[in-house]
Amino acid sequence: MGIVHKVIVSLLLAACGSSAAIAAPAADDEEAARAGRWKELQHAIFADRVIHDGTGSIVIDAPQRALDAALVPVSLTLKGDKPIKGLYLIIDNNPGPLAGHFIFGPLADPHSLKLRVRVNAYTYIHAVLETADDQLYSVARFVKAAGGCSAPAGGDDERALQDIGHIKLRLPESVVMGKPLQVQLMIRHPNFNGMQMNQVTRLYTPAMFIRSIDVSFDGTPVIHLDSDISLSSDPVISFGFIPPHKGKLKVLVRDTKDSTFGQSFDVPALAG
Amino acid sequence: MSTKYSRCAASATSSDATRRRLLAGGIGLLGAPLIAAAAFGNKELVTFEVAPGIHVRRGVDEQASAVNDNAIANSAFIVGRDSVAVIDPGGCLDDGRRLRQRIRALTSLPIRYVVMSHVHPDHIFGAGAFAADKPEFIGHARLPQALAQRGDYYRATLEKILGTGRSGPVIVPTRLVASEETVDLGDRALVLHAHGVAHSDCDLSVWDSTSGTLLLGDLLFVHRVPSLDGSIKGWQKELRLLKGIAAKLAVPGHGPVGVSWPSAAHDLERYLDVVLRETRAAVKRGVDISEAVATVGKSERGKWTLFVDYHGHNVTQAFKEVEWE
Numbered sequence: 001m002g003i004v005h006k007v008i009v010s011l012l013l014a015a016c017g018s019s020a021a022i023a024a025p026a027a028d029d030e031e032a033a034r035a036g037r038w039k040e041l042q043h044a045i046f047a048d049r050v051i052h053d054g055t056g057s058i059v060i061d062a063p064q065r066a067l068d069a070a071l072v073p074v075s076l077t078l079k080g081d082k083p084i085k086g087l088y089l090i091i092d093n094n095p096g097p098l099a100g101h102f103i104f105g106p107l108a109d110p111h112s113l114k115l116r117v118r119v120n121a122y123t124y125i126h127a128v129l130e131t132a133d134d135q136l137y138s139v140a141r142f143v144k145a146a147g148g149c150s151a152p153a154g155g156d157d158e159r160a161l162q163d164i165g166h167i168k169l170r171l172p173e174s175v176v177m178g179k180p181l182q183v184q185l186m187i188r189h190p191n192f193n194g195m196q197m198n199q200v201t202r203l204y205t206p207a208m209f210i211r212s213i214d215v216s217f218d219g220t221p222v223i224h225l226d227s228d229i230s231l232s233s234d235p236v237i238s239f240g241f242i243p244p245h246k247g248k249l250k251v252l253v254r255d256t257k258d259s260t261f262g263q264s265f266d267v268p269a270l271a272g
Numbered sequence: 273m274s275t276k277y278s279r280c281a282a283s284a285t286s287s288d289a290t291r292r293r294l295l296a297g298g299i300g301l302l303g304a305p306l307i308a309a310a311a312f313g314n315k316e317l318v319t320f321e322v323a324p325g326i327h328v329r330r331g332v333d334e335q336a337s338a339v340n341d342n343a344i345a346n347s348a349f350i351v352g353r354d355s356v357a358v359i360d361p362g363g364c365l366d367d368g369r370r371l372r373q374r375i376r377a378l379t380s381l382p383i384r385y386v387v388m389s390h391v392h393p394d395h396i397f398g399a400g401a402f403a404a405d406k407p408e409f410i411g412h413a414r415l416p417q418a419l420a421q422r423g424d425y426y427r428a429t430l431e432k433i434l435g436t437g438r439s440g441p442v443i444v445p446t447r448l449v450a451s452e453e454t455v456d457l458g459d460r461a462l463v464l465h466a467h468g469v470a471h472s473d474c475d476l477s478v479w480d481s482t483s484g485t486l487l488l489g490d491l492l493f494v495h496r497v498p499s500l501d502g503s504i505k506g507w508q509k510e511l512r513l514l515k516g517i518a519a520k521l522a523v524p525g526h527g528p529v530g531v532s533w534p535s536a537a538h539d540l541e542r543y544l545d546v547v548l549r550e551t552r553a554a555v556k557r558g559v560d561i562s563e564a565v566a567t568v569g570k571s572e573r574g575k576w577t578l579f580v581d582y583h584g585h586n587v588t589q590a591f592k593e594v595e596w597e
Contacts, residue, residue, distance in 0.1 A: 067565065067587075068585055068588045071588060073560065073561050075560075114560060116561070147425045168596075188596070234596070236561075238560065
């Protein structure tokens with residue numbers, strides 16, 4: 001959590017400044033500016049740690065040109081022999097570039113992750129994988145999308161707040177103990193990022209977004225996510241999970257207002 | 273709604289009040305000089321008189337470009353005995369100026385009303401061309417909020433496409449419609465109806481009972497693929513209500529300048545039905561949003577122009593709406 005916050009504070013102004021200053025430079029200049037941006041980010045998030053080329057270990061799947069900048073589906077496939085500790089997702093040109101930091105627990109299957117993000121400007125998306133032996137590997141993908149961060153949460157604020165905290169979990173129909181399965185977690189939350197304006201008050205709707213999500217199974221961690229303003233409203237996240245036996249998956253969501261929303265789900269799901 | 277439309281359409285304004293308004297606001301404007309065509313290009317704007325006093329400019333079925341000046345949506349104006357109402361003032365400042373010039377070629381009556389059918393830039397960025405007329409800029413009660421959220425972004429995007437200084441300003445409505453209101457052009461009442469969330473969250477339609485014409489903005493697409501930026505279920509609902517209106521003619525936001533009503537809504541309804549049904553099925557199967565985008569609504573491809581430009585976005589919107597059902 002600490003690092004996410006620090007990065008936002010140090011980069012918020014930089015992001016706003018640089019995007020305003022872009023006056024259609026030549027393609028080479030743009031590419032150089034993007035490389036420079038990533039260097040800055042790399043330093044801010046990982047300090048002097050070496051980041052290896054992750055080609056072959058990570059695949060980012062995202063639309064080249066986003067259909068909806070406020071809801072860009074990103075799918076991450078992680079391979080390789082080394083045990084995986086976590087994953088950072090960085091949207092270089094977003095006001096809060098570090099979109100999320102996933103930490104995999106003992107019951108996670110860390111090979112597939114899906115989430116939906118907001119994209120504010122044409123940008124590289126970087127995925128940085130951290131292995132259990134503290135090595136970092138990264139890959140990047142360019143996404144053409146713009147305006148996603150200030151897009152309204154969906155009509156008016158009141159409506160967006162109606163069902164806040166409602167959580168749904170989708171499991172495959174057949175669950176085999178000990179075998180990895182894909183879990184889809186859906187959370188009703190407007191994830192106001194502070195960039196949407198309320199016309200009545202002429203003020204920006206104060207930021208109120210999901211800070212962290214914890215999923216555990218009978219007390220053992222499955223996945224932990226430190227998230228930020230780049231997560232889409234009503235976030236949907238898919239992750240791999242290996243159920244050791246029948247039990248309860250518990251979801252705990254905390255937002256920036258320190259509101260917590262939690263729910264438990266039976267695994268396998270009870271019929272009816 | 274159809275009953276409300278006909279009831280309000282019957283209301284009349286006394287001729288005294290009309291005369292007072294003319295004296296107060298109209299005289300000075302009659303003498304306003306025409307802006308030279310050279311100042312904003314020589315492209316002549318063509319309109320068709322689809323019903324007596326209703327003139328419509330056909331938007332081209334293209335994406336916005338520097339060549340088409342974002343004149344991609346239909347624009348209309350209605351001439352009454354005393355004044356003129358513009359319905360969707362065009363896609364950029366020059367487009368609006370050309371529309372105004374076209375109006376001035378046909379009538380010198382004051383332009384009292386500029387109706388903005390919803391927030392999308394191809395419909396409203398020409399509004400600035402009418403600022404000197406000091407009309408009432410009329411929009412849905414939710415339009416100001418939508419403009420506040422997106423206006424600057426739309427403007428910046430349009431400037432990138434058209435060139436700096438060419439988009440036109442963001443004009444905020446001076447009169448809001450929360451449910452239904454009537455404006456009178458002199459023996460010609462227009463009923464403005466604020467719709468529930470449908471194509472967008474701020475759709476406003478116009479009913480001219482004098483000619484029996486329904487100007488629907490983007491609540492109606494014909495030939496050009498619809499774009500969904502509100503609620504697919506809401507849109508279906510509004511269409512069902514609108515179909516109850518016995519209009520002789522409808523003017524779509526995109527497509528031919530005049531179509532028969534309600535038969536012209538059939539393709540749109542089918543499209544929305546297919547997208548909703550197949551998106552629901554995809555959600556039920558547990559496929560994720562990107563797979564749904566690739567599979568839903570394939571049977572509609574080939575039935576619409578600009579299909580690839582908007583369809584995927586529509587499925588994304590529909591998916592977001594139905595996954596919580």
